[in-house]
Amino acid sequence: xxxxxQDPRHKITKRGQNVTFRCDPISEHNRLYWYRQTLxxxxxFLTYFQNEAQLEKSRLLSDRFSAERPKGSFSTLEIQRTxxxxxxxxxxxxxxxTDYNEQFFGPGTRLTVL
Amino acid sequence: SQELEQSPQxxxxxxxxxxTINCTSSKTLYGLYWYxxxxxxGLIFLMMLQKGGEEKSHEKITAKLDEKxxxxxxxxxxxxxxxxxxxxxGAVSLRDYKLSFGAGTTVTVRA
Numbered sequence: 392x393x394x395x396x397q398d399p400r401h402k403i404t405k406r407g408q409n410v411t412f413r414c415d416p417i418s419e420h421n422r423l424y425w426y427r428q429t430l431x432x433x434x435x436f437l438t439y440f441q442n443e444a445q446l447e448k449s450r451l452l453s454d455r456f457s458a459e460r461p462k463g464s465f466s467t468l469e470i471q472r473t474x475x476x477x478x479x480x481x482x483x484x485x486x487x488x489t490d491y492n493e494q495f496f497g498p499g500t501r502l503t504v505l
Numbered sequence: 506s507q508e509l510e511q512s513p514q515x516x517x518x519x520x521x522x523x524x525t526i527n528c529t530s531s532k533t534l535y536g537l538y539w540y541x542x543x544x545x546x547g548l549i550f551l552m553m554l555q556k557g558g559e560e561k562s563h564e565k566i567t568a569k570l571d572e573k574x575x576x577x578x579x580x581x582x583x584x585x586x587x588x589x590x591x592x593x594x595g596a597v598s599l600r601d602y603k604l605s606f607g608a609g610t611t612v613t614v615r616a
Contacts, residue, residue, distance in 0.1 A: 395547075424603060433509075433593050433606025434548070447603065482547060486602070493538060494604060496548040 393417060395497035397483050403503045404473055411469045412500045416485030423466050424494060425458055426482040434482050440466060441488065473504045508532075509594055509607035517613045518584050526610045528594035530575040536597035537577045538604060539568050541590050548593065551579075581612075589614045 396415045404410050416423045421442050426434035437456070438448045442463040451458070455473075460466040470477055480501050484494035508531040518524045528537070536555050540548040552561045557572030565582045581588050591611050595604035 397547075422602065426604075431608065433595070433608050434604070436603040436605065439603060480545070484548075484604075492602075493550045493553050495550060496540070498547040499545075501545065 395495050397497040397500050401501050405505050409471045411467050413467050414483030415465045420485035421488040422486045424484040425468050428480040475504045478504045511607035511610050515611040520616050521583050524581050526579045526592050528577045538595040540593045543590050584614045586614050
């Protein structure tokens with residue numbers, strides 16, 4: 392399967408711990424997006440990369456959130472000092488990078504903070 | 506940011522019946538995407554509409570874009586249990602190509 396993959400699929404952590412999620416986009420896609428989805432809502436944009444450059448990060452929810460895409464391939468999203476309000480589904484998407492290309496989503500990582 | 510309102514929030518249809526979901530934008534639409542999501546899973550791309558008046562169909566699903574009204578509709582003909590799920594519309598930003606989504610419409614198909 393050459394779609395977008397995310398790891399882990401589920402993560403349960405205690406409040407205050409740090410967590411890191413990984414996203415592997417479709418190999419030829421140079422744009423990568425992170426979204427967060429809470430129950431009953433549509434996905435909410437967090438940040439995106441064009442190759443290794445992070446072009447928009449103002450929507451990251453706080454300074455506890457950070458994302459990287461070191462070699463323009465896979466990406467990681469880290470949440471430090473997790474809070475119960477961080478519990479959500481974290482979705483990654485990739486696109487080829489030309490105008491209006493559809494974004495292909497991964498299966499998501501469901502985070503539960505106890 | 507662009508706000509999208511979907512209606513209805515949820516609907517239940519009898520198998521074989523048609524259904525329509527609407528998506529209205531607070532701002533000019535430059536590109537409108539429809540996705541389907543099964544509970545707890547990722548989003549599956551259905552179709553993208555770019556031009557005013559554009560209409561696309563895939564199997565029994567048809568989507569239309571009315572630029573003047575800043576609206577899109579998704580119509581499913583002769584619904585089947587496989588059509589059950591959450592349907593999300595998303596509008597693309599010209600600046601950074603991020604998608605802003607509506608809250609979704611939950612579709613239940615009763616046999």
